[in-house]
Amino acid sequence: MDDITSAAAEPDRLRLLRVLGPSHVWALGVGIVLVGEYMGWNFSVGKGGMIAGLMACWVAGLLYTCVAMIDSEVTSTVAAAGGQYAQAKHIVGPLMAFNVGLFLVMAYTMLEAANAITVGFLLDTVAGMQGQAGLNQQPFIVLAIMFLAWLNYRGVLATLTFNLVITAVAFLAIVALFVSVQFGASAVPLDFSAITTDPLPYGWVRIVASLHFGLWYYLGIEGTCQAAEEVRSPARSLPYGTMAGIMTLLVAATMTWYICSGLMPWEYLGQAGTPLFDAAxxxxxxxxxxxLFVGTAFATLASANGCINDASRAWFSMSRDRYLPSWFGAVHPVYRTPYRAIVFLVPIALIFALGAPLDQVVTFSILSGLLGYTFMTFNMVMFRNKWPLGKIKRGYVHPFHPLPTIVLLILCSTAYFAVFLGYGTQLSAMMCFYIIASLWFHFRRYKFVRRGDQFTMPWPKPQGY
Structure with missing residues (x-):
């Protein structure tokens, strides 16, 4: 598997197909994230109450708006598979690129596992309503991941067209529930009395702690970058799809908090497995x-589907550049998909989906995402310094620089503290994992990387690259 020569890799140098438009980018970004409205976000309410949950929703929304703005500029300019990984190898260097690629793979694979767990839990809940408690969830978890992996194996256009349809249905289900409740379709009236009677049951510090799971409303919107090499017009499709995606999610997140907080006691909401379905x-x-059963099922499938797409593109890109064994960098001769990367990541997702609790899997995904967002702050500053406006052609220029970068760094730092308050052990374990992986890359893998071949953009190379 070691890449001593490149001869074996040359036959696999097929390219991915450019077949996607802005709607597919929207479907990829929102499809990955919308499941956060259907499960996981509500743990923020359990951390600090209803007000803390709402503040987490909006603060996390600001964090991800900054992420979307930065990603829209850099990715529409560095339009290559791998997204933030491709950015890092051009702007920062190999060690950072390796870590960013690993952040992406872990974040999306853990999110995929969380989605599969939710599918099993949802079916078990419905079976319990029918008097058949104790449903074996594992076969459904395995079936969901295997089916979506097969769909990704067969082609990106069919995969993301499927995502477009089921994501739209899942979003419209939230809107329909919101409208129905507003017009009196609920047997139980909306009740927000807890906001006035006990607004902060655990104190002010729990507002910070709730930010941990508030990120789940939006985690994954940055995945639109992974489609950069497969869109027809990166300069148009990536900014439009990404910014439309974050606006969709801000609306959906606020409606979700409003419906669920008004219909259920915050003590129950804070530990519910499928809060929107429970609200229905x-x-x-x-x-x-x-x-809402259909919406929950579709949201989890859309998210898992997008996660397989994004994780495999990151793994494929790293392998193509020899950061990992180049065997994984092959493109299928018929379907033009990174099929070996797709297949390789399936058992990893299954291990976590079958053997880890939901909150732990969610936390691992959030931590990997946070590390990636922290990198983006330094990446954006270096990008503007090395290639100032007017020096290279950009597909999109985000406004107010460097304000979004500064806000993002501050909010990421706050989110690390929030995670530490409840999951300090997991935070330490993840940091140790990435440190060990960095050492492995430096001492064992870097010798196979062709540094001169990493720079593929038609720009003036920075001094010393």
Whole structure:
């Protein structure tokens, strides 16, 4: 598997197909993230109460708006598979690129596992409503991951077209629940009395702690970058799809908090497995229950589907550049997909989906994402310094620089503290994992990397590259 020569890799140097438009980019970004409205976000309410959950929703929304703005500029200019990994290898260097690629793979693979767990939990909940408690969830978890991996194996256009349809249905289900409750379709009226009677049950510090799971509303929107090499017009599709995606999610997140907080006691909401589906059950409407069951199922499948797409592109890109064994950098001769990367990551997702609790998997995904966002702050500053405006052609220029970068760094630092308050052991373990991986790359893998071949953009190379 070691890449002593390049002869074996040359036959596999097929290229990915440019077949995607802005709607597919939207479907990839929102499809990965929308499951955060259907599960996981509500743990922020359990951390600090209803007000803390709302503040986490909006603060996290500001963090991800900065992420979307920065990504839209850099990725529409560095339009290559791997997204932030491709940015890092051009702007920073190999060690940072390796770590960023690993952040992406871990974040999306853990998110994929969390989605599969939710599919099993949802089916178990519905079976319990029918008097068949104790459903074996594992076969459904395995089936969901295997089916979506097969779909990704067969081609990106079909994969993201599928995501476009089921993501739209899942989003419209949230809108339908919100409108129905507002017009009196619920047997239980909205009740926000807890906001006035006990607004901060655990004190002010828990507002910070709640930010940990508030990130789950939006985690993964940066995945739109992974499609950069497969869109027809990166300068148009990536900014439009990404910015439309974050606006969609801000609306969906606020509606979700409003509906669930108004229909359920915050003590129950803070530990619910499928909060939007539970909210539909509280209304007493069979139609809404069926709709939100379908919405929850579609949201989890869309997210897992997008995660397989993004994780495999990051792994494929790293392998193509010899940061990992080049065997994984092959493109399927018929379907033009990174099929070996897709297949390789399936058992890793299954191990975590079958053997780890949901909150732990969510935390691992969030931590990997946070590390990636922290990198983006330094990456953006270096990008503007090395190639000032007017020196190279950009697909999009985000406004207010460097304000979004500064805000993002401050919010990322706050989020690390929030994670430390509840999951300090996991934070330490993840940092140790990435340090060990960095040492492995430096001492064992870097010798196979062809540094001169990493720079593929038609720009003037920075001094010393």
């Amino acid at each position: 059950r509280v209304t007493g409407s069979t139609g809404l229950m069926i709709l």
